[in-house]
Amino acid sequence: MIGLSHYLVISAILFSIGLVGVLRRRNLLMLFFATEVMLNAVNIAFAAISHYYNDLTGQMFAFFIIAVAASEVAVGLGILIVLYKKHGSLDLDDLASMRG
Amino acid sequence: MYEIVAFYLFSALTIGLFLVTVMSKNILYSMTSLASGMVLISGFFFILGADFLGVVQLIVYVGAIMALYSFAMMFFDATRDIKEKNTNNTLVFLLGGLTALVLVLMFAAPIYSENIQALYPMHEGVGNAQDVGIVLFTKYLVPFEVAALMLLVAMIAGIILAGKKMDESLTEDMSADDEIVRETEIEKDDK
Numbered sequence: 248m249i250g251l252s253h254y255l256v257i258s259a260i261l262f263s264i265g266l267v268g269v270l271r272r273r274n275l276l277m278l279f280f281a282t283e284v285m286l287n288a289v290n291i292a293f294a295a296i297s298h299y300y301n302d303l304t305g306q307m308f309a310f311f312i313i314a315v316a317a318s319e320v321a322v323g324l325g326i327l328i329v330l331y332k333k334h335g336s337l338d339l340d341d342l343a344s345m346r347g
Numbered sequence: 348m349y350e351i352v353a354f355y356l357f358s359a360l361t362i363g364l365f366l367v368t369v370m371s372k373n374i375l376y377s378m379t380s381l382a383s384g385m386v387l388i389s390g391f392f393f394i395l396g397a398d399f400l401g402v403v404q405l406i407v408y409v410g411a412i413m414a415l416y417s418f419a420m421m422f423f424d425a426t427r428d429i430k431e432k433n434t435n436n437t438l439v440f441l442l443g444g445l446t447a448l449v450l451v452l453m454f455a456a457p458i459y460s461e462n463i464q465a466l467y468p469m470h471e472g473v474g475n476a477q478d479v480g481i482v483l484f485t486k487y488l489v490p491f492e493v494a495a496l497m498l499l500v501a502m503i504a505g506i507i508l509a510g511k512k513m514d515e516s517l518t519e520d521m522s523a524d525d526e527i528v529r530e531t532e533i534e535k536d537d538k
Contacts, residue, residue, distance in 0.1 A: 248351070249350055249351055249354045252454060252455050253354065254391070254395070255454035255455075256451050256454050256455055257358045257361070257362075258454075259447060259450035259451050259453075259454050260362060260447055260451065261361065261362065261365055262446075262447075262450065263443050263444070263446050263447030263450065264362065264365045264366060264369055264443075265365070265369070266442075266443050266446055267369060267439060267440065267442075267443035268368070268369035270439040270442060270443060271369070271436070271439045272369075274374075274429050276416075276419075276420075276423065277369075277374070277377060277429070279416075280368050280369075280377055280378070280381050281368075281369055283381060283385075283408075283412070284365050284368060284381070284384075287384070287388050287408070290388070290392075290400075290404070291388060291391050291392075294391065294392050294395045294397045294400055295395055297397060298395040298397065300465055301465050301468055301469050302465035302466055302467060302468060302469070303467040303469055303478060303479060303482045304465075304466050304467055306397050306399075306400050306479060307467075307479075307482060307483065307487050309397075309400055310400065310403065310479075310483070311490060311494055313403060313404065313407050313408065314494040314498060315494075315497070316407075316408075316412065317407055317411060317412060317498065317501070318497050318498050318500070318501030318502075319501075320412050320415055320416070321415065321501040321502060321504065321505035322501050322504045322505055322508070324416070324419040324505065324509065325504060325505040325506075325508025325509040326508055327419065327423075328419065328422050328508065328509045329508050329509075329511065331422060331423055337423065
């Protein structure tokens, strides 16, 4: 039988995949994809806890996370477009203008 | 039985698709695998009985957010492979693997939670959407309205940020455009 731990473990694995992406990627669009992966992993954990404790609070938090993710993408993509217009690339190494 | 099969199938597919998302060099592959992984995650929500959350996941993530990404990709040169300088790959995988290990050990440990009780328990015989609606519009009304305001602000910010200088092309050479204009002008002069 599938228990709560199964869902939490799959959520942890997906979160770590997203974390590896955030640490490894140099392209800003790919960084956004990796953050989406992490947000989705957390949503799975919330939904699973909501199911196994018979409580709706987890689902509510998952809704708000989805709303936050949507607005994050809207603003973030606008910023990405402005950056691309200014620098002509989305590579973080190219964008690093403050060097000590 | 079906739940077990569905769970393991969805888990394997989601992990594989998200690995493709994180590792792929091509933005198009990455985005497609991200979208299909999100569809499978909504499958998790349906298994867990969170029907409304699953539908919202499908509509918002797979519909709206991925459409937004694909629209934004029209501004960038998406077909080219991304060249990235990965300086410290071993360190990254070590950190990610350690985090995964710690989280898995934490979550796989037995949970002693006798004193946790449901704050807003689900009702028997009521659909999930109805239940969610009742709780969302009574207990979580203020956060809901704040989220609506936040989405409005985000929409305005997105329009303003992306809308500057919309008449200029990003990917094409500006000089090429000028040449075309010049050629047409010359043709007009010839006539």
